[in-house]
Amino acid sequence: MSGTQPLRQPIADAEPGRPMRPARPVRPARIAAAVLVGTTIEFYDFFIYGTAAALVFxxxxFPALTPVNGLLAAFSVYAVGFLGRPTGAAVFGQLGDRVGRRRVLVVSLLLMGLSTTAVGLLPGYAQWGVWSPVALTVLRFLQGVGLGGEFGGAALLAVEHAGEGRRGRLAGxxxxxxxxxxxxxxxxxWLLSVLLPEDRFQAWGWRLPFVASIALVGFGLLVRLGVEETPAFLADVRTRATATPLRELSQRxxxxxxxxxxxxxxxxxxxxxxxxxxxxRATTDLHLPRTRMLGLLLIANVFLAAATYASARLSDRWGRRRTILVGTVAGLLWSPLLVPLLDTARTxxxxxxxxGALIALGICLGPVPALLSELFPTAVRCSGASLSYNLGGLVGGAVAPLVATRLAAAFGAPxxxxxxxxxxxVxxxxxxxxxxxxxxxxTEASPEPA
Structure with a gap:
């Protein structure tokens, strides 16, 4: 990361009539570590549900249902997490605008980690009957609430600490x-699939990634508790005076x-x-080994990470809008190829x-934290960035597996x-x-787009 000089940060609230205490240096590497560790843990928790839903749940x-209907039921509960995300964005976003970005990040991390660990300890249908999927649904919703509170606080922690010309790369x-x-x-x-026989993986092996979340959360808290509040929040008394950020968002x-x-x-x-x-689809419809598909996703994910950070840095030079447009157009052009290439079953x-799909995705999403943070003034920035991100996730991600399953069954891959x-x-x-x-x-109010 360029810019080894520390950022300067006020360490006392800017209240009328009270001078600021001396600023102390905050290094960009420390901010980068705080947001990276936190979002890694939050999304790890969220993603292990999706993987388990595709393989086990x-x-x-839902053992009484047919395999296809059981998968649809698991994906339906999976979608509940996306319903929780706007709820978390609204609740934690307002808290972030009123009491600070840093506190929100600590609470959201705890909520997400405890909910995920509880899923790993949850008895199945054979032990609890109908209460088992009910409890799973509630815990999935709480996962979504925790993740909904994560993005806005993490994005603002990075953007509001970054200097001019490097918001994109730090928020990346x-x-x-x-x-x-x-x-x-x-x-x-993948490792559990390799090490454990199928019956043990189905019985208890899948629970280990969920239970491991509690250790990751402890590590994340240690990192985040050492980070100070952002300068933009401390300098804006109006942020704490705004009683209803959601009302201001809806009106202005x-x-x-x-x-x-x-x-x-x-x-x-x-x-x-x-x-x-x-x-x-690969493991159920194409009957491919689970380890093979997981391995391919791991390799593709390396390209996703590279494209994400490259586009975040590039957006400091090209601009946020142009960079994101390149990614969405690439995604549009690659979309018709994804499923036919998958269905060849050739590695x-x-x-x-x-x-190809994940590279396009990375280009789309790299500049997003900086873009959404810059769209809103300080008083409503946490609420605005959180809600925008999580509403987009709800409309897009919640129904994507369900819609794709239905479309493929009814009309085929095209x-x-x-x-x-x-x-x-769109x-x-x-x-x-x-x-x-x-x-x-x-520090200036953001005009609405023409």
Whole structure:
């Protein structure tokens, strides 16, 4: 990362009549570590559910259903997590605007980790009957609430600490978290699949990644508790005086809120189709070994991480809007190829299909934390960025595995490609409508897009 000089940060609240205490240096590497560790753990928790839903949950929690209906039921509970994300964004976003970004990050991490650990300890349908899937649904919703509170706080922690001209690259570590979290989740499931016989994996092996979450959360808390509040929040007394950030958002910033959500939507659809749904299709419909598909996803994820951070850095030079548009157009062009390449069941072609989709996704999502943070003024920035990101995830990611499963069953692979291409086209239109925000001041009110 360029810029080894420490950022200067006020360490006392800017209240009327009270001078600030002397600033102390905050190094960019420390901020990058705080946001990367936190988002990695949060998304690890969220992704292990998707992997387990594709591989295990149909038989464990919905054994009375046929394999296809059991998978659909598991994906339906999977979608509940996305319903929790806007709820978490609204609750934690308001807290972030009123009491600070740092506190929100600590609470959201705890909620996510405890909910995930509880899933790993949850008895199956054979032990608890109908209460087992009910409890699974509640815990999945709480997972979503925790993740919904994560993005806004992490994005603002990076963006509001960054200097001019490097917001994109520092905020890029927020979006690296999903890649690293996915790699941890997928890698652990791959290792368990290799080491354990199928009956032991189905009986208890799948629970280990969930229980391991509690140790990761402890480590994440140690990192985050050592980070100070952001300068933009401390310098803006009005932030803490704003009693209803959501009302101000709905009255004065509704357009950028909705357009930001539309911008994020394509990335969510691409990711959850290329990972969760493709994993289920490869192992259920194509009868491919689980270890083979998990290994391919791990390799493709390396390209996702590289594309994500490269586009985040590039957005400091090109601008957020132009960089995201390149990614959405690439996703639109690659969408018709993803499922046909997967269905060949030939390893090189399958890898090409997955890698192409995830590279397009990385280009789309790298600049997003900086873009969404720059769209809103300080008083509503945490609420606005959180809601935009998680509404886009809800509209895109929640239904993607369900829609793709239904479309493939009814109309075949070309229908899934058309669905992906259509969402990319909508996101491209939303992105093109937004203003460029790269040079926008974080201390001035943000105008609505023309």
């Amino acid at each position: 149909g038989r464990t929690f 570590f927020v979006q690296l978290g999903p890649s690293v979290g996915f790699a941890l989740a997928t890698g652990l499931f 910033h509704l357009r950028p809120l909705l357009l930001g959500a539309g911008t994020v939507m394509a990335g969510s659809v691409l990711f959850y189709t290329a990972t969760t749904w493709c994993l289920a 090189p072609l399958m890898l090409a299909g997955l890698t 229908a899934v490609g058309a669905y992906l291409a259509a969402t990319c086209a 996101s491209a239109l939303c992105t093109a409508t937004l203003p460029e925000t790269r040079d926008r001041s974080l």
